[in-house]
Amino acid sequence: MKVSYQWLQEYLDLDVAPQDLAEKIARTSVDINDVYSLSDGLKKIVVGEVVQCENHPDSDHLHVCQVDVGEEEPIQIVCGAPNVQEGKKVIVALHGARIADNQKIKRGKIRGVESNGMLCALQEIGFSDKIAPKDYEDGIYFLPDDAKNGDPVFKYLGMDDTVIDTDVTPNRGDMLSIYGNVNDIAAFYGLKSHFKEVAIKEEGTEKTADLLQAEIADTKIAPTYKLRVIKGVKIAESPLWLQIRLWNSGIRPVNNVVDVTNYILLKYGQPLHSYDYDQLSGKNFGVRHANEGEKFVTLDGDEQTLKANDIVVTVDNQPVALAGTMGGEGTAVSDDTTTVALEAAIFDPVMVRKQARRLDLHSESSMRFERGINPATVETALNEAAEMIKELAGGTITAGIVTGSEAPAVDTPIKLSLAKINHVLGTSLTMEQVTDIFDRLAFAYTVDGDDQLTVIAPARRWDISLAADLYEEIARIYGYDNLPSTLPTMTRNRGGLTPRQRFIRASRHDLEGMGLTQAISYSLTTVEKAKQFQIKPLAEPMKLDFPMSSDHVATRMNIVSGLLNDIAYNVARNVDNVALYEEGRVFLPMGDERPVEQEHLAAAVTGQMVANSWNKKDQPVDFFQLKGIVERYLKNMGIAGKVAYVPTSDRPEMHPGRTADIMVDDQLVGFIGQVHPQTAKEYKIPETYVFELNLELLLTAPKIENEYTPISKYPSITRDIALLVDDEVENATIVEAIKQKGGAYLKDIHLFDVYAGSHLPAGKKSLAYTLTYQDNKGTLTEDQVNAAFDKVTAYLQDKIDAEIR
Structure with a gap:
């Protein structure tokens, strides 16, 4: 809230500088965004009187003005404002003046005519378009007739006031009013408050109840609802003192009725709404839930489509306002209004917040309804507003208040x-x-x-x-500063990481060591992306009731989709070689129960992992390179179980011929493969390979303890073997068969050649392996190696019908 220091001084005998007050508020009550004055950075801007105004000899829209600025002779200023006229007091920026955005005004000639300054609109001296009165949107601003020529304009426009912009937390809704600020400041400075309430004077004999009725069927959505009527008002511009109060608080002045409701909102924190009584379709006010799909045109001219959770103020069951958010265009106070129906209420804060957020109609009123309203001042604010409208717009206040509901003020x-x-x-x-x-x-x-x-x-x-x-x-x-400082009582426990933390940290270090870069993507995504790339597919993700955007509506059930978004971002910026990994949580829904959070590890690679070199050919990443990373990772993590890669075509987002499930002891722990070309097209990425692992399963899997194995000092012996096998036979099957019969001395199996084509039978391929034998305790003999090698050969012929070449 923007709090006027001069307004505070009306109710408190403050003897502190505004900056010091702001610092005290920040240490005691609420945070401070800024402390400023509208005159900051401005100079040589004074009151002037246009004593003569003639058309420019060389322009059809410029005027040559003689302006009295309190000097011996008027100064000549060329002005293009359409509303400039003789006899008006205006804002003058003299030669050498500084106006908004630190612009300096200099003497010059405009189409051959000398100009010694500038006649200013409010926006040109720092007022934003949001607070400058609409009546002066296209022209200069006119000062009061009693403004003294040559005086600085700041005191006439309230620009000499200091504004303390507070950042009110949700629990301190009382600080969204001058009343609340006065109470708090009086408390921490030990001052006596002179807060003034204006008493109402009902002079009319006509009863409000004869003009309006109100019945609130559901008091949960409107615990308090009250109405008054003021007849015979005349809509006009508000007095300058009231406009200053509003624009220093960040609110645009409109007219004497609307301005009063905004003034009371600032003073008491009680939002009010004024209706043109003659535009109401009936007399019976109510508050209800909106009908699903119901249409309503708000004050800003936009048609809103309402939902059943929205709440509306109605007259004869027809909506006239979005309760606590914004009024309707059809019943707004206009220049022709003569009778005003004035509303003061308390609406359900949760429903107002959801409604304002869904419709993106956040206002000064909704901000206060969301944080709570003081029930003790609802009627006080209503009465004071009615009295002020009578004083500023004339008219008569009808007798009594129409009450639809009233929540008692409970201490x-x-x-x-x-x-x-x-x-x-x-x-x-x-x-x-x-x-x-x-x-x-x-x-x-x-x-x-x-x-x-x-x-x-x-x-x-x-x-x-x-x-x-x-x-x-x-x-x-x-005073928080006066509280004693003490050290917390602590136990002397030895710090350290848990086994889970060590495993996760080691996982990150391992993938980084293999050339991948850590990425952190959003935990919220679209429903479609949340359902993709799941290790074990589930039906629907957990959805947010009130998402921040359409791209973040559901919790992720995989990490790969987020990494693909990151790759798309890089590729769109001409970064073609991308290798990313992410370790984080996915959220698996469990019906009505709280979702299960699982730690997952995923990677996505496109382009080349090894940069181009003069002595190496380009080598884009492929399935086997990523598979090597997974194999090395599982080995480095000490996974003791049997790891297998089982081809699968059941994953619709993955290439059916280049995808495998990752199994550890026949348990599915993840998948690896190429993203389906159609899916890659949807993400706008090139050929990309990914894997995702469920770390929860790897954490609980049996591990190989770290052991030291000395390097053998005895020589090794190698044997090469070439096999002719069917195309369907996998390398893993052959390697497993060799291991089973290789014997205790077999140390390594290396596939060094794969061939298929001419000179081989159809449906056959040739695989060549090097088998390495070594004994840690002595030198192997040829007979020992030959015996072990013969067992392998015989087993391959028998087990997989291999032909030894």
Whole structure:
């Protein structure tokens, strides 16, 4: 909230600089975004009076003005504003002046005519388009007739005021009003508040109840709903003092009726809404849930399509406003309005928040309804607004208030113990110090003996309901700086990582060591991408009720889709060689229960993992290169079980001929392969290979303990074998067969040649292996190696029908 320092001074005898006050608020109440004045950075901007205005001799839209700026002679200024006229007091930027955006004004000639300054619109001296009055959108601003020529303009426009822009947390909705700020500042400075309420004077004999009725069927959505009527009003521009209050608070002045409702909103934190009574379709007000698909045109002219969870204010069951959010175009106060129906209410904060967020209609009113409204000042704000409208717009206030519902203002009694207060805060406060704090907060209390007291938290502080809340109030008013500093009591436990943490950290280091770069992608994605690339497919992901965007509506059930988004981002920026991995959690829905969170590890590679070189051919990544990374990773992690890669065509997002499930002891732990070309096209990426592993299963899998094995000092012996086998026979099958009959001395099996084509029978291929034999305790003999090699040969012929070449 933008808090005016001068407005605060009306109710408090402040003797501190605005910057010091802001610093105190930040340390005691709420955060501060900024402290500024609208005049910051401006100079030599004064009041001027246009004493003569003539058309420019060489232009059909420029005017040559003689302007009295309090000097001996008027100065000549060329102005292009369409509304410039003689006799008006205007804003003048003199030669050498600094205006908005640090622009400097200099003397010059405009189409041959000398100009010694500039006549300014409000926007040109720093006002934003959001707060500058619409009546002056296309021209310069006119100052009051009593403004003195030559005086700086800042005091006439409230630009000499200092604005403290507070960042109010959701629990301190009371600080979204001058009333709440005054109470808080008075408490921590120990000041007496002079807050003023304006009493209402009902002079009309006509009863409000004869003009309107209100009936709230569901008091949950509108716990309090009240109406008043002011007849015979005349819509006009608000007085300057009221406009200054509004634009210094970041609100655009509109007219004397709407401005009063916004002024009361700022003063009490109570949103109000004004209706043109004559535009209402009936007399019976209500509040209800919107009908699914119901249409409604809001004040901004946009047609809204409502849902059943939205809430609307109705007249004869027809919507006239989005409750707590925005009024309707058809019943808005206009220049022709003569009778005003004024509404003050409390609406359900959760429903207002959801409605404003869904429709993207966040307003000053919705911000306050979302954080809570003081039930004790609803009627006070309504009465004061009616009285102000009568004073500024004329008219008569009808007798009485129409009440559709009314939630009582309930104070909350809370019992405290002095000993517990001191124990929690680490202080040595006396009962007199504690009661003094509650006196400053204006909280009633009763003292029971030397240690006990009962504090009454007033309805205006609806954030206080527990003893812990009062401990916080005592601490902040006493001063956080005054609380003693103590070291926490700690046990002397030896630090270290858990086995799970060590495994995850080692996984990251291992993949980075193999040339992959860590990526961190969003845990939220689209429903379609969440359902892709699952290790064990599930039906639907967990969806958010109120997603931030259409691309982040569901929790991920895989990591690969996020990595493919990262690859697409890089490829779109001409980064063709990308090798990424990510370790993180996926969220697997379990019906009505809380979803299961699993730790997964995934990688995605496209292009080349080894950069181009003069002495090496280009070698794009392929299935086997990525498979080698997975094999090395599983070996480095000490996975003791049998690892197998089983071809599969059951994964629709993966290439059916280049995809395999990863099995450890016949348990599915992940998959590896090429992304299906159609899926790659949808992601706008080139040929890409991926894998994903369920780390939860790998964490619990049996591990090989680290052991030292000395390198043999005895020579090795190798044997080569070439096999003619069917095309369907896999390398893994042959390697497993060789291991079974290789004997204790077989140390390594290396495939060094694969051939298929001419000179071989159809449907056959040739695979050539080198088998390495070595004994750690002695030198092998030819007979020992030949005997072991013959067993392998015989087994291959018998087991897989291999022909030895």
